[in-house]
Amino acid sequence: MSLLKVDKLTVQFGGIKALTAIDFEMEEKEILAIIGPNGAGKTTLFNCVSGVYHPTSGEILFAGESLLGLSPDRIAQRGIGRTFQNIRLFNNMSVLDNLMLGRHMKFQRNILQAFLRIRKEELLHREKVEEIIDFLDLAAYRQARVIDCPYGVQKRVELGRAIVMEPKLLLLDEPVAGLTVEEKNRVAYLVTEMRGRFGFGILLIEHDLRIVSRLADRMVVLNFGQKLAEGNPAEVQRNPEVIRAYVGEG
Amino acid sequence: MNLVESYKDDLKLIEKPWTGCWITMTVIALLLLPWFGNEHLIYMGTLIFIVSVGIMGQNILIGYTGQISLGQAGFLAIGAFSFGHMAQMGLPIGLALLGAGCMAAFFGVLVGFPSLRLKGPYLAIVTLGFGIAVYQTFASFEVLSGGRMGLVIPKFPALFGLTREASMYYFSLFLGIAFTLATYNLISSYMGRAFVAIRDNDIAAEVLGVNLTRYKLLSFAISSFYTGIHGAMFAMFMGFIDPQMFNFSESLIIFVAVVIGGLASVEGAIFGAAFVILVPQVFSGYKEFVPVIFGVTVIFIMIFEPLGLAGRWFKMRLYYRNWPFR
Ligand SMILES: Nc1ncnc2c1ncn2[C@@H]1O[C@H](COP(=O)(O)OP(=O)(O)O)[C@@H](O)[C@H]1O
Ligand SMILES: [Mg+2]
Numbered sequence: 202m203s204l205l206k207v208d209k210l211t212v213q214f215g216g217i218k219a220l221t222a223i224d225f226e227m228e229e230k231e232i233l234a235i236i237g238p239n240g241a242g243k244t245t246l247f248n249c250v251s252g253v254y255h256p257t258s259g260e261i262l263f264a265g266e267s268l269l270g271l272s273p274d275r276i277a278q279r280g281i282g283r284t285f286q287n288i289r290l291f292n293n294m295s296v297l298d299n300l301m302l303g304r305h306m307k308f309q310r311n312i313l314q315a316f317l318r319i320r321k322e323e324l325l326h327r328e329k330v331e332e333i334i335d336f337l338d339l340a341a342y343r344q345a346r347v348i349d350c351p352y353g354v355q356k357r358v359e360l361g362r363a364i365v366m367e368p369k370l371l372l373l374d375e376p377v378a379g380l381t382v383e384e385k386n387r388v389a390y391l392v393t394e395m396r397g398r399f400g401f402g403i404l405l406i407e408h409d410l411r412i413v414s415r416l417a418d419r420m421v422v423l424n425f426g427q428k429l430a431e432g433n434p435a436e437v438q439r440n441p442e443v444i445r446a447y448v449g450e451g
Numbered sequence: 452m453n454l455v456e457s458y459k460d461d462l463k464l465i466e467k468p469w470t471g472c473w474i475t476m477t478v479i480a481l482l483l484l485p486w487f488g489n490e491h492l493i494y495m496g497t498l499i500f501i502v503s504v505g506i507m508g509q510n511i512l513i514g515y516t517g518q519i520s521l522g523q524a525g526f527l528a529i530g531a532f533s534f535g536h537m538a539q540m541g542l543p544i545g546l547a548l549l550g551a552g553c554m555a556a557f558f559g560v561l562v563g564f565p566s567l568r569l570k571g572p573y574l575a576i577v578t579l580g581f582g583i584a585v586y587q588t589f590a591s592f593e594v595l596s597g598g599r600m601g602l603v604i605p606k607f608p609a610l611f612g613l614t615r616e617a618s619m620y621y622f623s624l625f626l627g628i629a630f631t632l633a634t635y636n637l638i639s640s641y642m643g644r645a646f647v648a649i650r651d652n653d654i655a656a657e658v659l660g661v662n663l664t665r666y667k668l669l670s671f672a673i674s675s676f677y678t679g680i681h682g683a684m685f686a687m688f689m690g691f692i693d694p695q696m697f698n699f700s701e702s703l704i705i706f707v708a709v710v711i712g713g714l715a716s717v718e719g720a721i722f723g724a725a726f727v728i729l730v731p732q733v734f735s736g737y738k739e740f741v742p743v744i745f746g747v748t749v750i751f752i753m754i755f756e757p758l759g760l761a762g763r764w765f766k767m768r769l770y771y772r773n774w775p776f777r
Contacts, residue, residue, distance in 0.1 A: 315636060318640075
């Protein structure tokens with residue numbers, strides 16, 4: 202059984218068809234990249250999988266079970282984590298608290314313990330968070346307010362917040378956009394490392410064909426809401442339609 | 452600066468020895484006040500403790516969870532009248548207080564439901580409507596409000612050879628401290644984190660598995676519980692209530708106290724309470740100007756110190772902690 206199966210997914214905003222009958226599947230521990238020009242519908246696809254948007258028609262199966270109609274928090278509980286194209290962090294909290302929120306679902310939550318300051322759980326989950334802080338090299342920023350951190354650090358905090366959820370499927374919406382070349386390479390390394398270390402399946406949106414063809418096992422190409430091509434990076438890059446879409450874009 | 456040696460140290464309520472020192476001194480001063488202060492000071496102190504509880508509650512909702520509410524007077528009235536009726540039926544004070552808080556919390560959940568759909572000014576309008584509706588209900592039904600004479604409420608008894616006033620003072624101080632500690636604990640827990648997450652970015656919170664329905668309603672319930680206790684204590688303090696005491700301007704005063712004290716700050720709630728109690732006292736000769744002072748202060752705070760009095764306080768502490776270095 203595949204980890205994620207998207208079947209004839211269609212999303213319409215008024216008159217605009219953002220996605221038209223999209224089909225694809227991905228396996229466990231696979232890194233699948235979604236590529237395509239701006240406005241192709243990549244983010245819309247992510248929003249459907251994570252429950253932020255509800256598709257007009259079609260089906261999304263996660264580990265064989267439908268995700269349609271579930272709220273984002275229920276989908277998170279099923280084991281899907283994500284990051285956003287435009288960073289969505291909790292700006293007034295510290296980096297540490299942002300990451301601790303990633304553990305929210307795993308907390309044994311008890312209102313009485315909250316009021317009485319019983320913090321066993323807090324210490325337990327702090328261990329996991331510290332492990333990710335090391336992994337992402339965020340120790341220097343642990344207590345800093347997120348909004349005071351540089352852009353590259355914020356990107357990594359968002360990545361970390363999704364990792365500590367320990368999802369089965371991780372959705373990364375343009376994780377290297379806006380980063381310096383050095384930072385890009387670092388994040389690219391982290392993505393492959395993550396799969397090996399934590400065993401996530403990773404669905405990845407990226408513009409940069411060079412980076413993506415190095416990272417991904419397979420790619421799905423979207424253009425104007427339609428699937429243009431699918432296959433391994435070498436195949437896709439040779440596909441004449443893909444070349445036309447990319448060159449045509451400028 | 453002292454180094455944090457374990458994760459546990461990060462979770463301590465009082466981090467610096469200095470903080471512990473001045474808190475202890477403040478509490479001792481407050482404990483001794485009835486011996487040295489006059490009746491007026493005891494009166495003011497009691498009122499500030501009572502109001503602080505309500506402001507803390509509303510700060511949980513407005514400051515931490517980011518849900519703008521203008522219906523506080525409604526919860527005050529529900530707390531006050533529930534307490535009044537239960538006390539008249541002969542329930543012990545503790546139980547009646549708990550009942551009043553729970554009643555207000557129940558209505559808090561009801562008012563919270565629109566917050567699942569509405570944001571910002573729209574939510575403010577709905578809650579404002581709730582406050583007015585509660586006022587009208589109490590004003591029109593004499594069974595609830597005790598009629599034209601209002602509801603007479605048994606005052607707090609004199610205990611341990613103290614005067615009634617001093618006993619009430621200590622009881623309010625005790626509740627004030629208990630609620631302050633509980634609030635600090637709450638906001639530093641997973642729940643407080645979820646509240647702030649909803650305020651800062653509700654979509655991100657949801658995607659991390661925070662159930663918006665549950666936490667928004669919880670925030671409404673908890674904050675209304677606090678405000679219900681505030682209303683009940685106020686009723687006991689006055690010994691008499693009528694609906695007129697809970698009109699819209701009460702909601703505004705609570706809102707002003709939250710903003711002036713400082714959004715998302717527990718100390719701020721206490722400062723805010725002190726502010727809205729003390730200013731009318733200081734300017735008692737010019738009652739018409741009190742709302743003007745409130746309004747102008749809010750504007751100044753918004754422009755120069757968005758974190759309110761608590762923000763000022765924090766900067767002062769930072770300044771003295773680092774003294775003589777800047
Ligand atoms: N909430 C929305 N309301 C209306 N149109 C939307 C909404 N979200 C996305 N769209 C439209 O859907 C199309 C695809 O957008 P998007 O998924 O963000 O593209 P991509 O991420 O591939 O750049 C665009 O034309 C965009 O304007
Ligand atoms: Mg996009």
